[in-house]
Amino acid sequence: MYQVAEQVMKGCKWANNSEKLFDRLIDREIKRLGKGQSSRIDKDDLKELKHLQKVSRMAKIKHTFYIVQTAISNTPQGGISALEVTLSS
Numbered sequence: 001m002y003q004v005a006e007q008v009m010k011g012c013k014w015a016n017n018s019e020k021l022f023d024r025l026i027d028r029e030i031k032r033l034g035k036g037q038s039s040r041i042d043k044d045d046l047k048e049l050k051h052l053q054k055v056s057r058m059a060k061i062k063h064t065f066y067i068v069q070t071a072i073s074n075t076p077q078g079g080i081s082a083l084e085v086t087l088s089s
Contacts, residue, residue: 008067015065018053019057022052026049026050028040
């Protein structure tokens, strides 16, 4: 559970700087393709990712993160309160 929460916290840091996020995604994709590896972009392509980067400069971006972990429920016994403490720290 804590590893998943840490991933969300990293995502929150990237979400605060969309330009840097897109730069990182584009750079990683170019490097992958340069090595002959398959693309990690499931929908559209690198050109569309660059277009979205341009659009993001003019638009307000809203990010939503969901933590999905099997065997955890939203009950006091399910561990959600411990997760909330981790995210608020």
